[in-house]
Amino acid sequence: MTENTQFDGRRWHDMGGSSAGPVPTEQHDFSLWEKRVDALMIIASGKGHFTVDGLRRVLEDMGEEAFETMTYYERWIASVNQNLIEAGVYTTAELAQRMTEVAARGTTYGEAASD
Amino acid sequence: MTNRQYMRVRSDMPPGHVRTPSYLRGKTGWVERTLGPFPNPEQLAYGLKGQPLPLLRVRFAMAEVWGAETENPDDTLDAEIYSHWLEPAEAPHAP
Numbered sequence: 001m002t003e004n005t006q007f008d009g010r011r012w013h014d015m016g017g018s019s020a021g022p023v024p025t026e027q028h029d030f031s032l033w034e035k036r037v038d039a040l041m042i043i044a045s046g047k048g049h050f051t052v053d054g055l056r057r058v059l060e061d062m063g064e065e066a067f068e069t070m071t072y073y074e075r076w077i078a079s080v081n082q083n084l085i086e087a088g089v090y091t092t093a094e095l096a097q098r099m100t101e102v103a104a105r106g107t108t109y110g111e112a113a114s115d
Numbered sequence: 116m117t118n119r120q121y122m123r124v125r126s127d128m129p130p131g132h133v134r135t136p137s138y139l140r141g142k143t144g145w146v147e148r149t150l151g152p153f154p155n156p157e158q159l160a161y162g163l164k165g166q167p168l169p170l171l172r173v174r175f176a177m178a179e180v181w182g183a184e185t186e187n188p189d190d191t192l193d194a195e196i197y198s199h200w201l202e203p204a205e206a207p208h209a210p
Contacts, residue, residue: 009128010137017138017180050162057132057160086162 012064032109034073041080050083058082119145122173123204124196132160135200143207144175147193155197169198179207 030038045051058079066075085092105112126141134156150172154165172195178188 011130011133014133014137016136051156051159053132053156053160054162060132083162 011060013060013067037073037077037080041076044080044084049087049089054083055079119206121145121204121206122171122201124173125200125202132157135196136194139175139180139194139196142175142179143204144173144179147172147174150195155199170195171198171201173201
């Protein structure tokens with residue numbers, strides 16, 4: 001059993017009270033796709049598909065390695081996707097087909113818009 | 116002081132989505148106020164209907180949380196904890 005599938009004791013994300021180094025306070029801009037992920041979360045919860053509690057649950061279950069290797073909104077979109085599939089909004093097969101269609105548009109916003 | 120309602124946070128460490136921080140589990144504080152009821156987020160997290168539960172704002176002495184050697188033992192810390200994580204308790208021994 002790895003640290004990411006801890007079945008008793010303190011879970012990896014439960015960091016309150018732990019020692020920590022300096023907290024970075026600098027601001028940064030968000031890219032368009034990150035803003036879209038944020039909007040998607042608001043829309044999906046507004047429609048009642050899942051709550052912020054479900055978002056958090058999947059983020060926690062993704063484990064410490066995801067926390068170290070993925071950015072904030074990369075983890076969010078993975079969690080939003082998992083919750084939307086669980087809520088029956090679309091199937092994995094439908095998602096796969098749509099991703100193939102989107103990938104065919106090109107790798108940049110410019111290419112996608114020029115279609 | 117005299118009418119404080121002391122509560123001990125359950126020391127359980129279950130898997131799954133839990134909304135009680137582990138550093139407070141097993142610690143005793145007193146009820147500052149009662150909020151809610153709010154649907155249990157530990158059920159909402161799995162797409163279930165959340166049972167309405169009281170949410171208690173519990174006040175802990177720093178000495179209770181971090182030990183008597185902590186910097187400011189008489190300072191307090193408030194945490195909002197759902198009622199199913201709390202059980203009635205005696206006042207902790209004064210440091």
